Amino acid sequence: MTSEHLRFRTLLYRFIFFDWLFQDVGGARTPIERHAATQHNRRMSKYLPVYLRRWSFLTVLDFALGCLVERALQATLLSAWFFTWTCITATGTVVITVAWIFLTQPQQP
Template identity: 75%
Template structure:
């Protein structure tokens, strides 16, 4: 029988900020190909990144939800509550999250359809 102390030693929990960061941003999944020293290390890092690219649609789904949510809040504040400044805030964030969706899509397309030379 394991106690709570034993289970905490086996899998340390991340702080909420780190979990939230990992939930929204995907850079922690990938390795820096440019930092690799040899050709073999670059190839290994690139292959790792190609394998990790399978998680990018999950992040795309999360960011599309954020985009729709921010846009809906912008519409709510503009049409229903007549709060122009708050609606502009949420419309701006919907544009920012839409840009994040484009970055995720391009990264996914490059990693999944790249040809090795």
């Protein structure tokens, strides 16, 4: 399916989440399939820094909105919502970073 036929929700999902780029190594039945999936995932790891930048931007944006809402509007519940999303997106950046580090390491014999 070309990108012009994809729905907006699908494009937004693919813009934010990266799991659609990778293959499940655990679902491979043979060593050859497992090796092919691993090699595919290693090739696709070159896109992880792009997602890391996006998630880092979301982390900073959520934190800034939390600070702004807390200082300017004195809305503690709304600011807590933004700070909670800051924690979630910061966790996402850690996951992306760890995946990128492990996938870009040289293969072990």
